[in-house]
Amino acid sequence: MKKIALFADVQNIYYTCRQVHQRQFNYRELWSRVSREGDIVHANAYAIARDDDQQKKFQSALKHIGFNVKLKPYIQRKDGSAKGDWDVGITIDVMEAAPTVDHVVLLSGDGDFALLLKKIIDTYGVTTEVHGVRDLTARSLIEASTNFYPIESGLLL
Numbered sequence: 001m002k003k004i005a006l007f008a009d010v011q012n013i014y015y016t017c018r019q020v021h022q023r024q025f026n027y028r029e030l031w032s033r034v035s036r037e038g039d040i041v042h043a044n045a046y047a048i049a050r051d052d053d054q055q056k057k058f059q060s061a062l063k064h065i066g067f068n069v070k071l072k073p074y075i076q077r078k079d080g081s082a083k084g085d086w087d088v089g090i091t092i093d094v095m096e097a098a099p100t101v102d103h104v105v106l107l108s109g110d111g112d113f114a115l116l117l118k119k120i121i122d123t124y125g126v127t128t129e130v131h132g133v134r135d136l137t138a139r140s141l142i143e144a145s146t147n148f149y150p151i152e153s154g155l156l157l
Contacts, residue, residue, distance in 0.1 A: 002038030005097040006031075007090055008067065009108035010047040013151070016109050016133040023156040025107075030131065030155060031065050034105055042097045043067045046086035048074045091116050098124045106145070107131045111138025118144050131155070 008027070017025045027045070034040060045062045047055075049071035059069045072086060087110065098104060098120040106113060109132035117128045127146040130137070134150035142148040 002103055003041045003101040004034060004038045004103045004105060005042035005094070005101045006034055006040055006044070006067075006105045007094055007107065008043075008045040008062075009086060009090060009106070009110060010045050010062075011085065012108045012110055013132075016136040017151060017156065020133045020135055021151075021153075021156055025151065026155050026157050027062060027067070028065055030107065038103060040066065041101060042093075044090075044093055045069050046090055047071055050074045087112050094120060098126055102126060104128045105131070109133055109137035109141065111140045114138065114140035114144035117141070121146065 013025050017023060031040070031043075043066055045059075045067040047059060047062075047069060059071070062069050070086070070089065072089070090108075090113070094104060094106070094116055104117075104120060104126050106117070106128065108130070113130075117130070120126050121128060121144075128144075129147040129149060130141055130145040131149045131151055132141070137148070137150075
C-alpha cells in the first residue's frame with residue numbers, strides 16, 4: 001500500500017477559499033479522498049494559535065480527523081500587521097517525511113513551495129499532489145507538482 005504524507009497550510013487555504021468561494025474547506029472530505037489512495041502515515045495541519053473558542057473547536061476537529069495540529073503564536077506587529085506563516089516549518093517536515101513515503105500531498109497555493117516539491121521529487125522520487133484554489137495558486141506550484149487538484153465545490157462546506 002502506498003505511504004502518504006499530508007501537509008495542510010491552514011491559513012492559506014482558509015483565506016483563499018473564503019476569498020474565491022466564500023466557503024470553508026472540507027478537511028474530512030480531503031482525508032477521505034487521500035486515504036483511498038493509500039495509507040496516510042504523516043498528517044500535519046499548520047495553524048496560528050489564537051485564544052479563540054472557535055479556533056480551538058476547529059483545531060479539535062482537525063485532530064479528530066487524524067491531523068497532528070501544529071500551532072505557531074499569533075504575532076501582532078506595532079504597525080497593525082500580523083505575522084504567523086509556517087513556510088519554514090512545513091518545508092522541514094516535508095523534507096523529513098519525503099524519504100519515508102511514496103506520495104506527498106500539499107494543501108496550499110503558496111508558490112514558495114514549488115522549489116520544495118521539485119527537490120523531493122528529484123531527490124526521493126516521490127509523487128506529489130497539490131490542492132489549492134485555482135485562481136490563487138501560484139503557477140510555479142502547479143507546474144512543480146505531479147498533480148494539481150483545484151479546490152472546488154466537492155471539497156467545500
